[in-house]
Amino acid sequence: MSKSPAVRRLPVLAAALSMAAAGLVAAQPAEARPARCPQLTVSAGWFGDNQDRIQDLIDTYGTCGAGTGHGKKPVAVFDWDNTVVKNDVGDATMYWLLRNAKIQRPVRGDWHTTSRYLTDNAAASLAAACPSGRSTTLPTATDTACADEILAVYGEGTTGKGAPAFAGYDRRTIEPSYAWLAQLLHGWTPAQVKAFASAARAENLKAPADAVQTVGSNTKATAWVRYYDQQRDLIRTLQKAGFDVWITSASPEPVVDVWARGAGVDPDHAIGIRSTTEHGRITSHLKGCGSAKDGADSMITYIDGKRCWINQEIFGVRGAAAEKVQPARDRQVFAAGDSDTDVSFLRDATGLRLVLNRNKNELMCRAYDDSDGRWIVNPMFIEPKGQKTAAYPCSTTGYTGHDGTPGPVRRADGSVVPDQRDTVYAG
Known part of the structure; x- marks a missing residue:
């Protein structure tokens, strides 16, 4: 597996990362943490202080830290294609x-x-x-x-x-x-x-x-796919720290099941596109989520559909409520993705959101805007992209509506995200 090219860190990003770190839930002081906290071991490929911030999250929410309370394991959810592996x-x-x-x-x-x-x-x-x-x-x-x-x-x-x-x-x-x-x-x-x-x-x-x-x-x-060593290490460390780690993917679930084992995730913790079956054989109809019934073929693990499937399968929310943002105690602490298809479940994460930069408009608009200080951006670990020279069109066409109409990307309060420059890239 080849190493990522050198990455350029711009001064403006250093300031942004510092501000973002301040927005993350405060970690315990190092001297107050119990010994033997599971540690990330693969350092190559991480940008800036991203690895440190993820380690702080593990120390804070894992079994070696304060935990999330409520008697629940903290949940981490990863997209699959180009997030845990290179290619699709x-x-x-x-x-x-x-x-x-x-x-x-x-x-x-x-x-x-x-x-x-x-x-x-x-x-x-x-x-x-x-x-x-x-x-x-x-x-x-x-x-x-x-x-x-x-x-x-x-x-x-x-x-x-x-x-x-x-x-x-x-x-x-x-x-x-x-x-x-x-x-x-x-x-x-x-x-x-x-x-x-x-x-x-x-x-x-x-x-x-x-x-x-x-x-x-x-x-x-x-004709090739590779697991990211960094993500395998992260998944393994999260699991050792007591996190409940899941995969969500817009590939067919039987396919994701096969690949997920290679990253240490059991098939019962992988959510892909689920098909209905008849007499044990797959049909051309899909299982539903939320208000979408089985066979309606309208709600797969895609953008808002990923939110629905996560809420339904991980947190046990049933009916139309699964399509809505849940209370913070019933959401994932950590999420990782690389595409606009991941934007809704990433936004739902309460602790930290890792974005691998593939120059996807809505996702990068939200990640670089970093309105709550919980977004971190990293170049892809294999064949990372160079800088996108034009600004992301966040204020005009960065968002795709339900009917396909482009529009501005908006924050939770309705304000428009200004256009963003690409500052985390290979160079």
Whole structure:
């Protein structure tokens, strides 16, 4: 695993980090803490005083500190793709499925059965590219036209000719292309899907960094994944300190289950996109959360949907209340993410919020604004990005509304976040 390039620390950021540290719940003085507090051991790759601030949080909330009270373990929640690992395990699984012809034909040959949000144009394009046949599975290993069309819909959200592939969905609770991967697993058992994910995992961990693969006719796709040593160390340390550590991901849950074990997280603490089953086999419908019933296919682990699933599965909140911000005592103490898909559950964290900088507008607007002093930003641990030269458009278009309309990013009190400069990056 390669080391991260040198990171530039600007004076303005040093001041901001100092102010942020003041906003974090006060840690016990070092001399007052009991001995043998679990310590982070991987120092490379951490920016500024981020590691120290995380250690302070562990010392404060863990079993070696004051704890959270209320007789509960403190909760830590991590996003998965590009937060605990470099690259995307959902993508890795999709590419493997296509190369190995493991996607089953849609029910009755109707592509609309794979997603209620699929446009008529997309359904027709898929039907034309993937003609009917007697085999149970689509011949995507050899039929490159079919593989190409599926890749376009999944990867770009468009048909092969560039027309929108999905419509009519809430942009804050579901991303249909993410959900589509889970829905295309229909017909298989969860155990079979885990076997597919295990095969893809083995390939991607064995492949050299920067490896690419050809999928379909000529798509050059990423062919490698790596665990971040820093995040494995952090998860292990949190667990030793008495934290209840969870994973939340917008990849299918059987896939996340396979990968999570490599970071020391058991499958019963992984929340991915959950599918309904019939007679032990996965269907093209999804389990619901909050006010969304099973089969409504409208609330996955995506932006506000992640909040719902965390509240429901970790904190036991049922019904529409799971979609709301809970009292501080019933929220995660620590959260980590890298994308706008993580912004709601990160905002809910009461102690500290770790953001890996991938230049995502809403997330970076909130992280750099740091209105309550609990946000910390770190470059990605592998192949971190350089500085984004233009300011994040926080005051104008940084936020995406439920209907997809862009707007300003607002704080909890309704005030608009000013545009932010990118100050934590590789250089």
